[in-house]
Amino acid sequence: MEKKGKVLLSTSLGYQVHLCDGNNIIAPRRKNLDIRKGNIIIGDIVSLDDNNQIFDISPRKNLMMRPRVANIDMAGVIVSAKEPSFSTFLLDKYLTSCSQGNVPSFIIISKWDIASNDEKSKINIFLKYYEKLGYSIFKTSKNNPDEDEKIRKKVKGKVSIFMGQTGVGKSSLINRLDQNFNRAIGNEVVLGRGEHKTKEVAFLPFLGGYLGDTPGFSDFSLTLSKDQLALDFPGFFDYSQDCKFKGCLHNNIKGCAVQRAVNDGNLSLDSYNNYLKLLEEASSDNGFEKKSSHKEWGRKTK
Structure with missing residues (x-):
């Protein structure tokens, strides 16, 4: 009997798939899966046969290239107020990546509590601009449960990912949102950059939806023209x-x-x-195939 589920992560034995009945199983890719379907990507909706092998991939509503993940309702772009320093360049880069993938996004400022008043004032000047563009903004810290609760409500029932530079606290935030999660956290700091701990995109069932943790990058390139x-x-x-x-x-x-x-x-x-x-x-060629309409690309969430 055919079963459907969402790919949560990749393992050495296959893909962890969250089935519609709530169970998780490890499912390998069937050898005769149509090569025109391409590679299985985290976030894919897949069909499984009686042997729990993946034999089909459902059409994707969107696809992000970095991190490589599919079928996302929204992305929380995390930049830290300090350690590593606040960067509008990386913020704009991540927001552009979301727009390219047709994924609505919002902004999370982490480590707000350790920034000085002067640093907060300077950051707030930039944040007013992003608010004017329509982005929702959350300022989080270890001792601000009210802001964490606002984020819970934001992502409830949605397929969401958190993305950002290495060391901004993506896994720490996920652990605060649900203490049943046990995401590895990098505590070492080398040249102001946190140690890489999250090695790949991984989805976790969360409040009627899914929450994805993504690898942190010291830097990354946009794959667009x-x-x-x-x-x-x-x-x-x-x-x-x-x-x-x-x-x-x-x-x-x-x-x-x-x-x-x-x-x-x-x-x-x-x-x-x-x-x-x-x-x-950016490359001077056409890059990936352009969408027929950019009007709805990466629309902000309110």
Whole structure:
């Protein structure tokens, strides 16, 4: 009898699949699985045969490339207020990755309690801009259960992941949200970067949905073209529709509506400079196949 379930993680024996009846099993990939389906990805909805072998992968509603995960309702992008230092560059990079994968996102500032008042004031200036763009923002710490409860309500019944730089406290937050979780936490600090502990994406059943912990990265590259970046960068899409030239990359081009929005103060100059850095990193080819419409890509959650 055919069974369906969600792939939670990959193991040496196969994939851990959470079945519709609530049970978890280890299921290998059937040898004759259609190669056109591609590789099985964490988050996939799969069909199992009587031998508990995966023989089909359901169509994905979205796919993130880094971390590589499928069928996500929302992503919590975590940046720390301190240790490692707050970085709008990494924040913009992660938000762009979510937009590329058509995954709505929100922002979590971790370690808020150890930041000085001066540091908090500077960070709040940046956060006001992201709030203006429509992102929900949570400021968390070990001793702030009220903020943790707000995040629980946010992700309840959803398929969500937490993503961010190494050492920002993704696993610590997950453990606080549910004490039954026992995610490994890196306590060592080398050159200001926490030790890598979470080695791969892993989903955990949580409040009627799933919560995913992802590997931390000291840095990562976006797998998208310059054209995609110009559309997917936070806050750019609506303005880009008014650019004078089709395919505008928003870099020193006369008639660029994005540059005009920066000059008028509607878009952040700091964030725009982050975009120019990412533009240098982006490939000049077409990258992955473009969606037919970017209008709904990576819409923020309110």
